[in-house]
Amino acid sequence: MRITKDQLMALLFLTPSFILILIFVYGFIGWTGWVSLSNWNSLMPDLSFAGLKNYIYLFGDYRFQADLRNTVFFTILFIGLVILVGLTLAILLDQTKKMNALFRNIFLFPMALSFVVTGVVWQWLLNPSTGYNQFLKLFGMEPLWYTDTNILAGFQWGSIEFGLPVAIISVVLAAVWQMTGFSLAMYVAGLTGIPDELREAARIDGASELQIYRKVILPMLTPITMSVIIIMAHISLKIFDLIYAMTGSGANFVTDVPGVYMFETTFRGNYYANGAAIAIIMLLLVAVFIVPYLINSRRGAS
Amino acid sequence: MLKKSLALLALLCLTFALVACGGNEDASNDASDTTDDSTSEDTSSDSEEASGDGGKVEIFSWWTGAGEEDGLLALIDLFEEKHPDIEVENAAVAGGAGTNAKAVLAARMQGNDPPSTFQVHGGAELNESWVAADMMQPLNDFYEEQGLMDKFPQDLIDMVSKDGNIYSVPVNIHRGNVIFYNKAVFEENGIEVPTTIDEFINVLSQLQDAGVTPLALGDKEAWTATQIFENLLLASLGPDDYRALFAGEIGFDDERVREAAENFKTILGYINDDHASRNWQDASQLVGEGEAAMTNMGDWAKGYFNNDLELETNVDFGYFAFPGTTEDFMVITDTFGLPQGVENPDQVKEFLSVLGSVEGQDAFNPLKGSIPARVDADKSKYDEYGTDTMEDFQNNNLTPSLAHGSAAAEGFLTKVNQEVNIFVTQQNVDQFIEKLQQAAGDL
Secondary structure, eight states: OOOOHHHHHHHHHHHHHHHHHIIIIIIHHHHHHHHHTBOOOSSSOOOOBOTTHHHHHHHTOHHHHHHHHHHHHHHHHHHHHHHHHHHHHHHHHHHOOTTHHHHHHHHHGGGGSOHHHHHHHHHHHHOTTSHHHHHHHHTTOOOOTTSOOOEEEEEEETTEEEEEEHHHHHHHHHHHHHHHHHHHHHHHHHHHHSOHHHHHHHHHTTOOHHHIIIIIIHHHTHHHHHHHHHHHHHHHHTOOHHHHHHTTTOGGGTTOOHHHHHHHHHHTTOOHHHHHHHHHHHHHHHHHHHHHHHHHHHHHHO | OHHHHHHHHHHHHHHHHHHHHHHHHHHHHHHHHHHHHHSOHHHHHHHHHHHTSOSEEEEEEOOOSTTHHHHHHHHHHHHHHHOTTSEEEEEEOOSGGGHHHHHHHHHHHHTTOOOSEEEEETTHIIIIIIITTTOBOOOHHHHHHHTOTTTSOHHHHHHTEETTEEOEEEEEEEESSEEEEEHHHHHHTTOOOOOSHHHHHHHHHHHHHTTSEEEOOOOSSTHHHHHHHHHHHHHHHHHHHHHHHHTTSSOTTSHHHHHHHHHHHHHHTTBOTTGGGOOHHHHHHHHHTTSEEEEEOOTHHHHIIIIISOOOBTTTEEEEEOTTOTTEEEEEEEEEEOBTTOSOHHHHHHHHHHHHSHHHHHHHHHHHTOEESSTTSOGGGSOHHHHHHHHHHHHSEEEEOTTTTSSSOHHHHHHHHHHHHHHHHHOOHHHHHHHHHHHGGGO
16 A cells, blocks of 8 residues: 555644644543552652552542432433523524524523633522522522532432432533533524425425424434533533532532542542542543444444 | 645644753753752842843732732732842632642642742641651741741741741731621620530520521531531640640540530531521621621631721620630641742742741731731731730640641541531531541541
8 A cells, every 4th residue: 555645744744643642631541540549649649559449439438429429410400401492492593583693692602601600600699698599588588509408309329318409400500501502503503404395395295393393303403412412411520610619519518529529639638549530430421421422423434 | 845845844843842842941940950059149149130030939828818918918018128129929829718729739839830938827737748748948047047936936836847847937827716796786685705615505596596697607618617616626625635636646536526526516506507608708797797696717707807898896796715715726827938949049038037027927917817926026006806816825725727727637637628518417426426537547
């Protein structure tokens, strides 16, 4: 096989970024994995081998169990709502051709903010001495669900109560408020991509508008839903900034997530190996979503 | 052919740029290291000024809140007045009790990029981490030169020393076992200042019956609740055994530790419902507005009452020592040291000498609401609260604060904060004691 000049050129251009990614992404993942198997739980490095000690510690740890529970509920609620709200808005936009662009921009705009900003804004909104709580106080109501420690439909599982923490809902709302614009934009693009001929054909066959959406349009949007799920899943599984700015960890760790625990245990407690183990578990959680997607899209391509 | 050579040229440029970046930094670091080592102090500072990037002191702290920032800026102003040639960089990182700043600091120290000088609490936070890791330079000669040895109480010097070497200069003293209360609320309900835990609990229930929130707590960051617990520990153990507890000589299964936990549980029955969504300022605000009667906070809260809520000391709000600890003084001291490997130790020492001077301490402390660490400071510069506290500081038993990293290493504190967070909701004394005992393995 002969390599052409163009191919050689392409190879030359790819090499530097390939090397950089190899070192600064995969190299550091490996380094984190190595630290997670070490005894480095003090200020200064100690890289002696500890086996799975740090992982075993974590899975027996009340806080980490609570983190995993919170992550599960945060991810399900967050992805579900982002898809539901985004799709609904996109269909509504699809129906009203007027001012389509204006609405789209309004809904897309929250995405321009960082999660830290969203967290601070919602923290102000929900703070007991400012925001809408003051307004509700005028009517004699005092909602505390922002830091509510109740667990809905809870049952004891290991040392933690497993169920939906009420306080998670407030964090999910803030995250959905910010990210809905993204799924909206994806779905609008998808809807525009569906040729009018298909709808026409369906109408001629006597389908109602509802049937057209259910039988024709929604199935064609499946790949977009897949993309939204993948992108939202990796955001929600490694979320840190929103929670950190908004609730800290919450009383009884009802809004704590692995990202926040990783930060605190590593950089406050100097438990570097424990922190690295949390980071690796977070990576694996994301991989559970990403890898099947990658395999699937590879199969589709070939 | 042209395309190919252009591309190759671009690639070469990129490679060189990358190599040059890395190389330059190393070279300049090496150069400055050798200047420091081989030349006399004067020439090294001269050459740094000549090269234009020397003569800078980077001051790392977490003083960004009202009052504390004013104090820091006043100190910097004084320093700049005395040393107009030295540039000051205020590298403060926001976050209550230094929670964020400490993370940034650890990363910088491990990356061999220490700030010129940094804020660190005297006690375990200094001695068991930075000094134990051999990252600080001893300041014994500096203390002798500046004549500081007899200007600080011996107990305080002991808190910033390890194995006979002194490692930092204290700038202030805070007291952690203070309760601030709303005077009007106390008067309306005819409440006397409690001095024992039993009296305190009586007062709490009296206030609750009167329809006032007895104790305001803002434990969005867990250290505020840990602070209540440490005061209860001190109350039931007494100063000597309190110190022994963190030295590992008394176990957490001691009956008196359990008593402290039981009291903690009782007291948690009298706090505001929305404590988890508030920070300490939000909680103090409740006291200022008369919605709550009392709050336990270090004396930085006094600055918050004065400056932010515009309340007058001993008119709108009063203060008393945490019940059961009236003879004790829970010390929180901010100190500044000299890390290993800073580029210009002489300029940093200039800053430390201003920081340790009467003038520097009197510029800083009245604004921050703390008292000076020096015993010979000018009392007239402090308000009634300050002079009261200065008197207590000289007469009471000094005990190191756990919540602020003086009593035990940071790792233990992190675990305690975690268990306190859980305890505040679950209030399971047995489990709490058991977890504390487990964590004590890290002491």
